[in-house]
Amino acid sequence: MKRPRSVQLDFAAPVRRSSAAGLLLCLAGIAAATAVGVEFRSALAERARLDGAVEAIADHRRSPVETAGRAAAANEFAKMSRELNIPWTKLLAELEAASNDMTSQVSLLHIEPDADKHLVRITAEVRSLPDALAYLERLQRSPVLRYPMLESHERRKDDPEHAVQIKIAAEWRS
Amino acid sequence: MSPLWRDEVAIYLAPRKVALARRPRGLKARVSAATEVAVAGGGAGDCGPALARLAELLLEPTWQDAAARVVIADPWARYCIVPPTATPLDAEGRRAQARYVLEDAYGEGVSEWNVVLEDAPPGRISVACAMAEGLESALIAALSPARLKLVSMQPQLVVAFNAWRRRLPRDDAWFIALEDGWLSAVHLADGAWDRIHAARLSGEPRVELERLQAFGSLTRAAGCVGRMFVEAPPWMRERAKRTGVGLEWLEAEDAGDAQAHELALLMRANA
Numbered sequence: 001m002k003r004p005r006s007v008q009l010d011f012a013a014p015v016r017r018s019s020a021a022g023l024l025l026c027l028a029g030i031a032a033a034t035a036v037g038v039e040f041r042s043a044l045a046e047r048a049r050l051d052g053a054v055e056a057i058a059d060h061r062r063s064p065v066e067t068a069g070r071a072a073a074a075n076e077f078a079k080m081s082r083e084l085n086i087p088w089t090k091l092l093a094e095l096e097a098a099s100n101d102m103t104s105q106v107s108l109l110h111i112e113p114d115a116d117k118h119l120v121r122i123t124a125e126v127r128s129l130p131d132a133l134a135y136l137e138r139l140q141r142s143p144v145l146r147y148p149m150l151e152s153h154e155r156r157k158d159d160p161e162h163a164v165q166i167k168i169a170a171e172w173r174s
Numbered sequence: 175m176s177p178l179w180r181d182e183v184a185i186y187l188a189p190r191k192v193a194l195a196r197r198p199r200g201l202k203a204r205v206s207a208a209t210e211v212a213v214a215g216g217g218a219g220d221c222g223p224a225l226a227r228l229a230e231l232l233l234e235p236t237w238q239d240a241a242a243r244v245v246i247a248d249p250w251a252r253y254c255i256v257p258p259t260a261t262p263l264d265a266e267g268r269r270a271q272a273r274y275v276l277e278d279a280y281g282e283g284v285s286e287w288n289v290v291l292e293d294a295p296p297g298r299i300s301v302a303c304a305m306a307e308g309l310e311s312a313l314i315a316a317l318s319p320a321r322l323k324l325v326s327m328q329p330q331l332v333v334a335f336n337a338w339r340r341r342l343p344r345d346d347a348w349f350i351a352l353e354d355g356w357l358s359a360v361h362l363a364d365g366a367w368d369r370i371h372a373a374r375l376s377g378e379p380r381v382e383l384e385r386l387q388a389f390g391s392l393t394r395a396a397g398c399v400g401r402m403f404v405e406a407p408p409w410m411r412e413r414a415k416r417t418g419v420g421l422e423w424l425e426a427e428d429a430g431d432a433q434a435h436e437l438a439l440l441m442r443a444n445a
Contacts, residue, residue, distance in 0.1 A: 002344055003339055003365070004335075004344055005365050006335075006336045007335055007336060009290050009328060010327060012325060012327040
């Protein structure tokens with residue numbers, strides 16, 4: 001049975017009171033928000049669990065020792081590959097030819113290749129500084145080398161003939 | 175104490191009585207302290223003595239630092255029914271209309287009073303109430319030193335009706351609220367108030383009952399038997415029931431002696 005409606009007359013707070021339906025709607029909203037929150041929280045936990053499992057599997061696949069070993073092997077292989085790519089035959093033949101051209105005025109003492117930089121360092125002895133410059137000019141004309149440069153020269157005082165020791169650096173052409 | 179959920183102090187302010195009840199915050203309604211005192215020299219024409227007595231009571235820490243819900247006795251309130259208008263009015267227009275109806279019923283004495291209007295749907299009659307302009311500000315001034323924040327100030331007839339409305343029929347019934355020296359009555363039609371009467375009562379119960387019977391005869395003269403539901407404090411009810419005929423007295427199953435009758439009504443109306 002319907003009852004008389006309430007009368008709302010308030011001098012201090014002339015506001016309507018919330019109806020029972022509104023209160024129920026509010027409670028339903030709070031319950032729904034709570035349910036969504038709980039669901040979201042469990043979904044987050046599940047995602048974290050799956051992330052952890054994926055991480056564990058990935059870790060298992062690439063163990064640190066194996067990874068380090070592989071890296072070292074790869075470095076070694078690259079180094080070997082670079083050394084194998086040095087054109088020793090052509091280099092030595094060219095240097096020999098250059099020495100011959102200088103009519104035995106040049107004595108090759110040391111050849112040191114740097115495979116990483118495509119660089120060869122030549123240590124030689126000559127009788128005088130003009131001979132050293134002539135040798136350098138001969139190397140500059142070489143089809144195997146490029147940019148030969150005189151890095152240093154030193155007169156050997158301990159040598160009775162006062163020979164000059166020179167160091168030349170040059171790139172080789174691949 | 176949280177400012178959003180504070181203890182409440184319910185206050186009943188009448189010309190010859192002041193009652194207080196403190197309700198601690200919580201989901202379960204209960205009363206932690208209650209008191210009821212007489213006001214010496216109080217009268218319907220002057221709320222000063224009652225407010226002064228209230229200020230004295232509020233010196234006790236028991237009643238301090240809470241939200242205050244105040245019930246104002248009907249001798250300090252004036253009611254009227256505001257008819258619907260042909261053209262829709264905004265809030266200010268409706269208030270002006272209510273003020274016009276009040277002045278028409280009670281004279282220019284209420285022209286400066288504060289008016290509140292029920293928020294009724296368009297095209298429906300609504301209830302308006304007026305109280306003396308200085309009453310609210312004087313009340314706030316009395317509450318402030320006790321750190322009481324006024325959150326509600328309602329006239330007693332509204333509180334009593336809302337407390338009992340679930341026991342009332344929707345149509346053709348009188349709801350009568352009796353208090354010390356005053357009678358307020360509303361007639362219900364289609365679930366809403368359509369007539370309001372207020373009268374000063376003599377101290378003689380027999381005279382008061384004759385007035386009630388007169389209300390009953392008013393409804394019967396219209397050709398139908400209108401039921402009359404009477405709300406009254408227990409002391410008045412007991413004296414009047416011995417002689418009342420044809421009246422239905424509203425009584426709660428749990429009397430709630432801990433607090434004043436008027437404040438128990440407030441608690442039930444808010445339940």
